[in-house]
Amino acid sequence: MVAFIDEMELLRSEIMKNTREIIELIEKRRELATMIGISKMRNHLSPRDSSRENYIKNNLKLDDFGLSILNMIFEFTIHYEKNISLDINKDSIIEVNGDYASRILSIAKIISRPGREIYIEDNNDLIEEAFSKAFCHVIIGLPDRDHHIVNINSGIKTEVILDSKPVLVKWK
Ligand SMILES: O=C(O)C(=O)C[C@]1(C(=O)O)C=C[C@@H](O)C=C1
Known part of the structure; x- marks a missing residue:
């Protein structure tokens, strides 16, 4: 030993x-x-x-x-x-439309950056796949530092803020 x-x-x-x-x-x-x-x-x-x-x-x-x-x-x-x-380092507000799966894909496309930390609150295969395919690092749980929250809910408007902080992805 x-x-x-x-x-x-x-x-x-x-x-x-x-x-x-x-x-x-x-x-x-x-x-x-x-x-x-x-x-x-x-x-x-x-x-x-x-x-x-x-x-x-x-x-x-x-x-x-x-x-x-x-x-x-x-x-x-x-x-x-x-x-x-x-110039994606500026704060941006974007509107995402479509069904749940296409909203996830659109958001993954916009906020993905190789190695970016994406925290998801619980196992969600669609979100995990969309982000990990885009080379993000998906972590199940909550970040222990400042983060931005991206909501993928039933509404059509989603606020996405892009900078170097980890992104917590929530859904309904
Ligand atoms: O040499 C270039 O033109 C680059 O942009 C650098 C580089 C590289 O990583 O080596 C990146 C992208 C190109 O497709 C080719 C090469």
């Missing part, structure tokens, strides 16, 4: 160090992507550039695992590049 605990501690401290390094590198990449995004916006170019992606893929010669990581990084980067032109 002592050997198991020692081994776990060692591996966990290694994985923590590795995680910190990955996050630092991705932060640096996001800064570069923001600069590329601003330059593209000024030149009326779209963030997504499949020929550039192919060039990177051919150069890096990755296996399937590496390729799937790279594709996730592309989507993450494209998302940040798109946000520059959408």
